[in-house]
Amino acid sequence: MQALLTTWKLTAVAFAIAFVLGVLITVMRVSPLKPLRFFGDFYVQIFRNIPGACLLIILVYAFPYLDIIWSYFTCVLIAASLIPAAFCSEYLMTGINAIPVGQIEAARSIGMTFAQMIRKIVVPQALRSSVLPLTNLLVATMLTTALASQVPLRPADLTGLVAHINTHAVGGVTAFFISAMLYCATAVVIGQIGNLIDKKVRILR
Amino acid sequence: MSAYAAEGQVPVIELRHVDKHFGDLHVLKDICLSVQRGEVVVIIGPSGSGKSTLCRTINRMETIDAGEILIDGVPLPEEGKDLAKLRAQIGMVFQSFNLFAHMNILENVTLGPTDVLKRPRKEAREEAMQLLKRVGVESQAHKVPAQLSGGQQQRVAIARSLAMHPKAILFDEPTSALDPEMIGEVLEVMTELAQEGMTMLVVTHEMNFARRVADRVIFMDDGSIVEEGTPEAFFENPQTERARNFLNSIKNH
Amino acid sequence: MRDARTNIRDALYEAPGPRTRRLTAVGTALTLAALVVLIALVIRRFYEAGQLDSKYWALFAKYTTWRYIGKGLVGTVEAALMAGTLTFALGFTYMLLRISRLKAARAVGTALVEFTRGVPTLLFIYFFFLVVPQLGIKLSAFLKITLPVAISASGVVAEVLRSGVNAVPNGQREAAYSLGMRERSVFLKVVFPQAFRIVIPAMISELVIVLKDTTFAYVVSFPDLMQNAKVLISNYDSLLAVYLVVAVIYILINYLLNKASDFMARRRNQVKGAAAV
Numbered sequence: 001m002q003a004l005l006t007t008w009k010l011t012a013v014a015f016a017i018a019f020v021l022g023v024l025i026t027v028m029r030v031s032p033l034k035p036l037r038f039f040g041d042f043y044v045q046i047f048r049n050i051p052g053a054c055l056l057i058i059l060v061y062a063f064p065y066l067d068i069i070w071s072y073f074t075c076v077l078i079a080a081s082l083i084p085a086a087f088c089s090e091y092l093m094t095g096i097n098a099i100p101v102g103q104i105e106a107a108r109s110i111g112m113t114f115a116q117m118i119r120k121i122v123v124p125q126a127l128r129s130s131v132l133p134l135t136n137l138l139v140a141t142m143l144t145t146a147l148a149s150q151v152p153l154r155p156a157d158l159t160g161l162v163a164h165i166n167t168h169a170v171g172g173v174t175a176f177f178i179s180a181m182l183y184c185a186t187a188v189v190i191g192q193i194g195n196l197i198d199k200k201v202r203i204l205r
Numbered sequence: 206m207s208a209y210a211a212e213g214q215v216p217v218i219e220l221r222h223v224d225k226h227f228g229d230l231h232v233l234k235d236i237c238l239s240v241q242r243g244e245v246v247v248i249i250g251p252s253g254s255g256k257s258t259l260c261r262t263i264n265r266m267e268t269i270d271a272g273e274i275l276i277d278g279v280p281l282p283e284e285g286k287d288l289a290k291l292r293a294q295i296g297m298v299f300q301s302f303n304l305f306a307h308m309n310i311l312e313n314v315t316l317g318p319t320d321v322l323k324r325p326r327k328e329a330r331e332e333a334m335q336l337l338k339r340v341g342v343e344s345q346a347h348k349v350p351a352q353l354s355g356g357q358q359q360r361v362a363i364a365r366s367l368a369m370h371p372k373a374i375l376f377d378e379p380t381s382a383l384d385p386e387m388i389g390e391v392l393e394v395m396t397e398l399a400q401e402g403m404t405m406l407v408v409t410h411e412m413n414f415a416r417r418v419a420d421r422v423i424f425m426d427d428g429s430i431v432e433e434g435t436p437e438a439f440f441e442n443p444q445t446e447r448a449r450n451f452l453n454s455i456k457n458h
Numbered sequence: 459m460r461d462a463r464t465n466i467r468d469a470l471y472e473a474p475g476p477r478t479r480r481l482t483a484v485g486t487a488l489t490l491a492a493l494v495v496l497i498a499l500v501i502r503r504f505y506e507a508g509q510l511d512s513k514y515w516a517l518f519a520k521y522t523t524w525r526y527i528g529k530g531l532v533g534t535v536e537a538a539l540m541a542g543t544l545t546f547a548l549g550f551t552y553m554l555l556r557i558s559r560l561k562a563a564r565a566v567g568t569a570l571v572e573f574t575r576g577v578p579t580l581l582f583i584y585f586f587f588l589v590v591p592q593l594g595i596k597l598s599a600f601l602k603i604t605l606p607v608a609i610s611a612s613g614v615v616a617e618v619l620r621s622g623v624n625a626v627p628n629g630q631r632e633a634a635y636s637l638g639m640r641e642r643s644v645f646l647k648v649v650f651p652q653a654f655r656i657v658i659p660a661m662i663s664e665l666v667i668v669l670k671d672t673t674f675a676y677v678v679s680f681p682d683l684m685q686n687a688k689v690l691i692s693n694y695d696s697l698l699a700v701y702l703v704v705a706v707i708y709i710l711i712n713y714l715l716n717k718a719s720d721f722m723a724r725r726r727n728q729v730k731g732a733a734a735v
Contacts, residue, residue: 030467032482035489037467049666049712051673054684054705062698066507101469105266106303106362108472110317110369111293113286120320122470125307139576146578159581166588173592176585180577187576203306204351268473284475 003161004182010080010145010157015138017081022088029093040089047086055079056147072151080144084137091133095126100205128201135194139187158182215278217242217373217404218263218295223272225258232258233269234428240373245405247415247436250425251451257300259425260377260408264295277372293321296366296374300381302358304350310337310361311346317369329368336364340394356387360394373404380411412455416440424448514696518703523690530686531707537604537682538669544608545668546661549615556620567616574613579671582606587678599680607671611664618660622653659726662719666712673708683707 029040047055059075070078099122107117149160156164158179165175216239225233232255240246248256261267263274265281265288274281276295282288304313311333318329337343340360342353350358359379366374376395380388392414399405399418409415415422415436422439424432424447432439432448443449474482504510517523555567583606590597597605626649634644675682687704691697 030470032471033485033489035486035493039489039493045713046709049709049716050705051670051684051708053673053676054701054708057684058701058705062701065509065698066503068503097466099466100301100303100306101466102299102301102303103305104466104469106297106299106305108266108289109264109292109295109297109299110365111289111291111321112317113289114471116320118470120316121305121307128307143576143578146580149580149584159578159584162581163584163588166584166592173589176581176589180573180581183578183581184573184576188572201307204349205306265472282475284472284478288475 002155003158003179006148006153006155007142007145007158007183008186010077010148011138011142014077014080014145015084015141017077018084018088018137018141019134021081021085022092025085025089026092026096029089030096044086044089047083048090050083052079052083052144052147053150055083056150060151072148072153076145076148076151076153079147080141083144084141087137087140088134091130091137092126094133095128095130096122098129099125125203128203131198131201132194135190135198138190138194142183142186142190214241216240216275217244217277218406219273219275219278220259220263221273221275223259223262223269223274225255225262225267225269232428233262236272236430238423238430240404240406242372242404243402244420245399245403245407245418246421246423247407247409247419248423248425249409249412249415249451250431251454254425255428256408256425257377260375260406263375263406264292264297266297289321293317293369294372296369296371298359298362298366298374298376298379300378302350302355302362302382304358304361304365306350309347309349310342310353313350313361314365314368317365322369333364333368336367337361339367340364341390354387355383356390359383359387359391363391363394363398367398373406374398376405376407376409378408378410380409410455412440424451426451509698514699517690517694517696518699523694526686526690527683527704527707530681530683533675533680533682533686534669534672534684537600537607537672537675537680538665540600541604541607541611541668541672542665544604545611545615545664548608548612549619552612552616553619553623556616557623571613571616574609574611575617577610579607579610580674580677582610583674583677599675599678602678603672603675603680603682607668607674610671611668614667615661615664618657618664619653622657622660623649625656626652655726659719659723662715662722666715666719669712669715670708 025040025043028036029044031037031040056075056079059070059079060072063070103121103125104117107121112120145157146159148157149163153160162175162179218238218240220236220238223233223236224231234255236259238246238259248259250256258267262269263276263281265274265283276291279291282291304310305316308316311330314333314336315326315329318324318332319326334343334346337346340363342357342360342364345353345357345361350361353361363374363379379395380391383391388411392411395405395407395414396418407414407419417436419436421433422436423430424439424443424445426447432443432445434444439448440452443452472478501510552567552570555563556571558564558567583603586597586602586606590602630648630652631644634648639647672682673684676685676688679685683704687700691700694700
């Protein structure tokens with residue numbers, strides 16, 4: 001149970017960070033400033049394509065060589081947020097790209113300023129059409145937090161606990177199935193909630 | 206232009222020697238045009254003649270390369286809050302309606318009054334309902350745009366413009382995206398508006414509307430204003446070869 | 459007459475006035491400077507930690523290093539392709555179950571999809587690494603990594619395939635039936651070939667996920683890129699450099715795969731667009 005809580009906690013915190021970071025990166029990517037756009041695109045390409053294990057290992061084992069030493073928990077958290085942040089930004093960009101140019105022109109034509117247009121037209125539409133991808137991302141973030149099993153973490157996360165039980169005692173089949181069911185149930189619940197929200201806010205075009 | 210100046214009136218919309226290029230394409234060539242208060246001006250011409258672009262330059266949906274655009278005698282600002290303020294005074298109805306997809310019909314109409322004009326929400330809602338009634342879609346007020354027919358959407362778009370109490374409304378081919386059976390209901394609303402004295406600049410292919418409602422018809426071709434005059438004069442007795450060709454080509458349809 | 463500002467990124471902004479142009483210029487200069495400073499700081503950090511020292515990077519001048527990395531890469535690619543193939547087979551099976559007319563089969567298909575989608579790859583790896591041997595079954599390291607990776611990706615692939623099948627217009631099926639074709643050949647000859655073509659881009663993206671998951675091969679000591687990197691590190695004592703290079707290799711491969719996926723998607727859209735005209 002402790003392990004499930006660790007997994008949930010990691011997931012929630014990592015997703016929150018990933019979302020904020022993803023929004024920030026997206027703002028950079030749509031900004032009129034070329035260097036920011038470049039940085040945002042670059043970030044997304046790096047973290048969308050790097051394997052989670054690779055990133056975690058670099059954070060845990062390679063960064064100390066740069067005199068950057070973080071706790072295992074911090075490393076897992078960073079790895080499990082940087083990668084989903086890239087995907088988050090991709091989904092938000094897709095949401096923004098789905099907005100027809102006419103919506104922007106209509107907002108301008110009734111005299112909305114740039115800030116009003118962003119707040120009232122662009123952000124709501126982009127967010128609403130990103131509900132399902134973001135739900136999937138939340139599940140993906142949870143699966144990414146299984147990375148925590150690769151470092152000694154106390155209390156251990158769900159995958160780490162199963163690995164631990166199985167290395168130290170026989171009869172881990174049960175442990176495996178229980179934890180798999182717990183992951184799965186969480187994923188299904190998240191998915192259902194996502195579907196519900198999506199049905200409520202989906203934009204008909 | 207000078208004729209109006211002599212009368213001492215300031216036109217609501219005035220374009221002076223406007224030029225615009227899209228790359229190598231010269232889409233607007235030395236356009237001079239003015240629209241008086243209460244006047245209904247209809248711009249016609251073959252597609253690609255620049256009439257839609259002309260319409261869109263007036264609230265700076267498109268920029269211009271040279272010349273001047275004046276609204277009520279004041280030059281069109283280039284950017285920022287001033288430009289937004291000015292756009293709030295000029296309505297625009299688009300070919301593709303462009304209702305805000307994530308809002309219901311009522312919210313579409315109240316957004317401008319509450320957020321741009323900062324009017325109280327309740328007041329804005331009441332007026333919006335009246336406007337929706339006037340264009341005949343009040344029963345749809347709580348639906349979202351995608352649930353309405355094209356004709357209904359375009360009437361809502363007109364209501365959205367009216368809610369801003371504009372000095373003039375620009376219509377950019379308002380019926381071109383509509384199924385034939387819905388064109389009538391939109392033109393009807395526009396005709397009523399014209400009769401109530403709204404200042405209108407209409408880009409359209411609907412010749413009957415031009416004939417019936419326009420105070421003045423402007424014929425554009427290849428980026429220039431080729432001919433302008435009263436509907437009777439233009440349709441019965443076009444002065445230029447190009448206008449005659451155009452009118453013949455649409456008659457054959 | 460509209461200019462081709464189809465990209466919303468640009469459509470968000472109006473043609474700038476003089477003040478906006480000035481602000482943009484200043485902003486561009488400032489952010490550019492910030493970016494340069496950031497890069498400089500990173501480099502300085504490397505320098506101060508002594509990680510720019512040639513002894514850490516010298517190994518990349520040796521042919522043997524690259525051969526070893528290459529070997530690991532081959533291991534990674536083999537594992538990814540094998541896992542990819544397995545994933546496809548599994549996903550296809552689940553998909554068949556999900557579109558079956560039998561309610562029970564559909565339920566099983568859905569359960570399999572939900573299960574494999576909701577469980578982390580690592581848990582499957584540990585299952586094959588720790589639990590399966592306990593049951594007395596001996597698997598090679600290759601299977602110990604490819605099987606769990608394949609299972610873990612199969613649920614998503616099943617869903618992608620199903621969306622492909624759904625995307626084939628109903629008329630295609632009706633037309634085939636009207637020719638007197640039997641259900642089996644309708645699906646084999648008409649529906650699936652079209653569905654597969656539709657999902658090619660999504661499948662390539664899925665390969666990226668599989669490839670990423672194979673990095674866990676070090677858990678089961680299968681000699682993939684990551685595992686070989688570990689060996690290199692113990693031989694040359696330059697951990698940071700090796701891992702960074704390995705990371706770049708992974709990123710480049712996945713980047714290219716994603717580009718390929720985009721390219722296929724675009725080409726498909728173009729073909730569709732041309733057909734519509």
